[in-house]
Amino acid sequence: MHYGYFNGTIAPTDQLAVGVTDLALLRGYGLFDYFLTYNGRPFQWDWYWERFQNSATRMHLPLPLGKNETYAILMDLIERSVGAGAASDMAFRFVMTGGYSADSISIERPNLLILTEPIHPVPTVQYEQGIKVILDEYVREMAEVKSTDYKRVILMAQAIRSAGASDLLYQKGGEISELSRSNFFIVKGDKLVTPSRYILHGITRRTIMQLAQSDFQVEERPLLLSELYDADEAFTTSSTKKVLPITQIGDLTIGDGYVGPKSKFLLERFNELVKNW
Amino acid sequence: MHYGYFNGTIAPTDQLAVGVTDLALLRGYGLFDYFLTYNGRPFQWDWYWERFQNSATRMHLPLPLGKNETYAILMDLIERSVGAGAASDMAFRFVMTGGYSADSISIERPNLLILTEPIHPVPTVQYEQGIKVILDEYVREMAEVKSTDYKRVILMAQAIRSAGASDLLYQKGGEISELSRSNFFIVKGDKLVTPSRYILHGITRRTIMQLAQSDFQVEERPLLLSELYDADEAFTTSSTKKVLPITQIGDLTIGDGYVGPKSKFLLERFNELVKNW
Structure with a gap:
């Protein structure tokens, strides 16, 4: 209880x-x-x-x-x-x-x-295979405030299910912001890029940026949809999802479609941190 | 009780x-x-x-x-x-x-x-003198659905009070939509104009458009901010407000700044209708 x-x-x-x-x-x-x-x-x-x-x-x-x-x-x-x-x-x-x-x-x-x-952990299979998300032309009102306004993702639940996806990736005018309840990163070589604006500043996002500092060049800046095409990897972060790989965005396969080594590496780093919290 | x-x-x-x-x-x-x-x-x-x-x-x-x-x-x-x-x-x-x-x-x-x-009637003085509203660059998400999302007006409560105003008039890119909880009309000669989009379709609005049919040319169409400058009168409609005159919008005085005859006429028509409901 x-x-x-x-x-x-x-x-x-x-x-x-x-x-x-x-x-x-x-x-x-x-x-x-x-x-x-x-x-x-x-x-x-x-x-x-x-x-x-x-x-x-x-x-x-x-x-x-x-x-x-x-x-x-x-x-x-x-x-x-x-x-x-x-x-x-x-x-x-x-x-x-x-x-x-x-x-x-x-x-x-x-x-x-x-x-x-109770904690609802993400199913292991999603860490092994990565998840699919679909693009949604939307930006949260007052995105930087954690208001209770999550109408959009509940409204889109059927569309997400129909697409065999797990979540929405919001973009507006070609600029990516965030998933419905988590932040977004791409990996390109040794660069880690995460949107800087129209987002809720996630605590797991902040933790990952800190953990990544020594091994990656971390860029916090506007991120364009067009950059997805040559990303090596993509993942999302939240307290529940930790570092959850994204292998498909709409019809686009990210990298080779498999969970990449850098997402795995950051998830391991995160798991080490919390093990000794 | x-x-x-x-x-x-x-x-x-x-x-x-x-x-x-x-x-x-x-x-x-x-x-x-x-x-x-x-x-x-x-x-x-x-x-x-x-x-x-x-x-x-x-x-x-x-x-x-x-x-x-x-x-x-x-x-x-x-x-x-x-x-x-x-x-x-x-x-x-x-x-x-x-x-x-x-x-x-x-x-x-x-x-x-x-x-x-209990019904909270609008104070009589507001019908006699009209109200002041301030412009707000905003449009409600899914405006045509009566969702519970009224964050904006609560968030702006202090700004409304500071301006000595009663409410917000939403506009975006120069196009007027509605007040925070009621619809908007202007009167120009025998024309009654009310915004057609980005609004909740009010039932009092619909009632007034019907009551006005025989005496006005009723236009339901996009309404621009610039049209406020030569409006004779303006008013707002809602179940609680009925037909409530607006005499000031930000720094702009509407018409001569007094409640106009056409707003009064429509309020009387509405009051007759509900008296015999």
Whole structure:
């Protein structure tokens, strides 16, 4: 069983509920964050907290808790959840909304949810064979803020399935930004290129850029669709996906269509880092 | 006290709550609709139901209720709410979400809320003096679907207040679309012009276009910012606002800055219609 926190109350997640005048529910006004624990410790906590704070500031929502206070809640939730039979590593989902609103438009006081969830690992076969994604002409509104707006990928679920793909790769006017919930990289020789704008700045992305520093020339810049044609490898990063190879983008096969050595190398580096977290 | 319906259960609104794995809460995947009753009867019910159905189809959400079944619920909610002391006329808010999701991304079965709410009438002074709006370079994603995405206007609340304005008027590349929650019209001589695209097709807009038919030449077409300069009058329409005059748009005064006779005439026509609804 998993435990969660809602505005000061801690309870099993399935007993938590949000009133019907909440502005995320009625008006889509919410932000979130999501990260995993390794060895029972939140991974890259400092960076996630900083990002959560930034999202809150950008959406004019005052944080009701400080960093240390929040960390104590995380530890409490881990302890209770593990005590109730959850696996020792889990995911945290923060959700902060505009709160309950008497006129269904004005912010009064934010609602803050901190949920623990089981980790849904990516199937091994996807690491072995790579995934297929399809291109989508789209760019997220306020992409740099982790708002709750993920309408697009849910709306496109059928199109993704029909194409035998796993996800969308967003591009607009020929410039690539990100996948629906993860960042994008290509490998070309010793160069690692990742889009610099219209993206959410992923913490796993940041971790990989740091881990890659000694072996790659890392370029953070606008990335064009045309550059996919001579990429050796491509992969996506997120807390759940880690370093997940992409071998097909629409009709285009990346490199020779097999998972490449550099994606494997970076995944190994990442796995080493988290093993000792 | 007001009553609401949630997935088959009817209860006082403040006793209704939504579980924390709901996709509107976590992912912004929801649609809604909103309308008033007059003389205890839902105004333009056929048109609202048709729009709600269209929004649901566009968001791939199967409606769990038919039209007559839903109407019976509305009547039940009115009776219970009035019995518990609510005013005889009220507002209905439909909210349909992607439902509870085990993996926080896949749709299983939608959640449907039908809430009754007190009507918040526009202050009389705004009809007498008209309102000020400010221009915002923005266009709603999937504007023709009444999704729950109203982040923009909540985000801009401070900017609106600072300008002494009541709302935003969206434009993109010089083409006007709509206000944040209502439609836009200008009057020029005997012409009534309202934007044809990038808008939610309002039911009050449709009602006004019908009521205006015999006295105006009604033009539904792209409307440019430059046309504001020689407009005689401007107004906005919504179920709550009815026909609300706009006398200032940013720094621009519309016409002579006073509420014009044609806006007043259309408001009177609308008030007559609803009086006998």
